Amino acid sequence: MVTGLSDREITADIIESCRQGDRDAFRALYEAYKDKVYSIALYFFHGDEAAASDTTQQVFLKLLHCMAQFRGDSGFSTWLYRLVVNACMDEARRAKPRELTTNTAKVDALTEPDSQEHDFARQQTARSVRAALSALPAKFRLPILLRYFEDLSYEEMAAAMNCSMGTVASRLNRGHKMLARKLETLR
Amino acid sequence: MKDPLMPDELEDLPLAKAPDSIWTSIEAALDAGLKPKRVFRPSVWAGGLAAAAALGIGVFAWYALRAPKAAWEVVRVGGTPSVGSRLIEHGKIEVGEWLQTDASSRARITVGDIGTVEVAPNTRVRMVASRRSEQRLRLARGEISASVSAPPRLFFVDTPASTAVDLGCAYTMKADGDGNGLLRVTLGWVALEWEGRESLVPAGASCRTRQKIGPGTPYFDDASQGFQAALSSFDIGGGGRDALDTVLAEARVRDTLTLWHLLSRVELAERQRVYNRIVELVPLPKGVSADKALRLDSATLKLWREELAWKW
Numbered sequence: 429m430v431t432g433l434s435d436r437e438i439t440a441d442i443i444e445s446c447r448q449g450d451r452d453a454f455r456a457l458y459e460a461y462k463d464k465v466y467s468i469a470l471y472f473f474h475g476d477e478a479a480a481s482d483t484t485q486q487v488f489l490k491l492l493h494c495m496a497q498f499r500g501d502s503g504f505s506t507w508l509y510r511l512v513v514n515a516c517m518d519e520a521r522r523a524k525p526r527e528l529t530t531n532t533a534k535v536d537a538l539t540e541p542d543s544q545e546h547d548f549a550r551q552q553t554a555r556s557v558r559a560a561l562s563a564l565p566a567k568f569r570l571p572i573l574l575r576y577f578e579d580l581s582y583e584e585m586a587a588a589m590n591c592s593m594g595t596v597a598s599r600l601n602r603g604h605k606m607l608a609r610k611l612e613t614l615r
Numbered sequence: 616m617k618d619p620l621m622p623d624e625l626e627d628l629p630l631a632k633a634p635d636s637i638w639t640s641i642e643a644a645l646d647a648g649l650k651p652k653r654v655f656r657p658s659v660w661a662g663g664l665a666a667a668a669a670l671g672i673g674v675f676a677w678y679a680l681r682a683p684k685a686a687w688e689v690v691r692v693g694g695t696p697s698v699g700s701r702l703i704e705h706g707k708i709e710v711g712e713w714l715q716t717d718a719s720s721r722a723r724i725t726v727g728d729i730g731t732v733e734v735a736p737n738t739r740v741r742m743v744a745s746r747r748s749e750q751r752l753r754l755a756r757g758e759i760s761a762s763v764s765a766p767p768r769l770f771f772v773d774t775p776a777s778t779a780v781d782l783g784c785a786y787t788m789k790a791d792g793d794g795n796g797l798l799r800v801t802l803g804w805v806a807l808e809w810e811g812r813e814s815l816v817p818a819g820a821s822c823r824t825r826q827k828i829g830p831g832t833p834y835f836d837d838a839s840q841g842f843q844a845a846l847s848s849f850d851i852g853g854g855g856r857d858a859l860d861t862v863l864a865e866a867r868v869r870d871t872l873t874l875w876h877l878l879s880r881v882e883l884a885e886r887q888r889v890y891n892r893i894v895e896l897v898p899l900p901k902g903v904s905a906d907k908a909l910r911l912d913s914a915t916l917k918l919w920r921e922e923l924a925w926k927w
Binding site for chain 2: 455465467470477484488489493495520521565566567577591596
């Protein structure tokens with residue numbers, strides 16, 4: 429039985445157990461982060477579930493493989509999301525020749541598990557946001573996803589994206605403005 | 616804390632649930648390859664005994680192994696690879712030793728716990744260093760394929776005309792005895808460095824190395840044949856302005872990888888043309904001034920590269 433952990437509960441003990449090959453510990457780590465990692469990949473890849481699943485799988489396998497190199501110099505989340513950013517960019521680069529395009533039908537179809545219970549207006553809003561977010565260029569989309577899903581600080585995002593805090597602030601700012609403009613037209 | 620500019624609607628965006636099939640795939644991959652072992656969890660009463668025994672073993676091991684000679688594992692994949700004068704089936708290579716394959720031999724090196732190096736036929740490699748902060752191999756001639764999962768700048772491959780610095784990646788490196796060679800990156804990034812010259816090579820791109828010149832200019836493997844031939848001609852010399860004309864004319868958006876590197880490698884008179892072509896393909900991003908870029912201001916070029924890299 430796997431117990432779900434919040435990321436705040438991911439302790440040095442769990443990381444150490446993962447290093448020693450404890451699969452239960454790794455599963456706990458996976459359970460704590462899988463939805464966030466998957467969501468970031470899903471929105472990054474315009475709702476392409478196959479690409480998001482592949483990327484999530486790669487991230488966690490790489491995470492396990494690299495665990496011995498995690499020295500705790502930076503936060504675990506920062507390290508993990510750096511893997512996510514790299515995996516997304518690598519996959520996008522590989523897919524470049526065939527050009528990833530926004531699949532609005534797929535993006536729109538991303539419904540919450542209990543969406544039947546939610547009111548229509550809220551579903552519509554969520555749909556609009558997903559479509560608008562998915563249409564942003566990658567460099568503005570990624571910081572918003574990291575900020576929204578993981579609430580990373582500017583410093584953590586800079587480390588995850590391998591750029592300066594100024595660049596993060598600028599991209600986030602412009603991304604939010606672009607998103608607001610897109611949403612304005614969708615309202 | 617919520618960003619002031621963050622649209623309120625973002626708060627209604629739900630997390631997507633990762634499909635169960637992902638974990639199934641991960642488990643299958645683990646079973647097939649990584650094989651993590653379960654951690655032994657002793658009962659409380661056995662804990663004391665185990666701790667005492669572990670202490671004894673630890674002290675013995677410390678005395679016995681306190682100055683271990685760094686070594687990587689080597690496995691024969693085919694033929695008769697040798698380490699020094701020893702033929703290898705399954706053994707070790709230590710710092711300073713050479714691994715050699717003949718025309719029909721292949722071997723695999725496990726580099727600590729960070730990755731593997733496949734050694735192709737007719738190859739000669741030497742283990743140079745194995746430290747926590749540095750794993751280093753020398754490729755004297757032949758071909759290797761490295762697959763590394765480690766933080767950037769931990770794994771290095773020296774050749775006679777370059778050093779390949781792993782930035783988290785998989786790649787193939789070929790070199791002849793003089794240093795002429797080819798790097799082809801399949802995953803992540805590799806930096807090729809030599810005497811102050813650096814080429815950054817992302818997945819899907821390649822870069823040649825030349826004796827006494829070092830790393831050439833990186834290019835994407837799907838660039839046109841004309842582009843690649845002209846670049847090679849320009850890099851090695853002799854191609855001159857005609858070759859540059861072809862490179863500029865045939866460049867696509869993602870070939871700004873090549874053009875960005877060329878900016879600091881062309882004569883001053885040609886730099887403006889390279890700059891103009893990059894800006895034609897990808898508008899100059901905010902924060903990058905033409906003046907500073909043309910003066911090769913390092914911070915400006917770095918910022919520009921970061922922005923262009925989204926197109927690579």
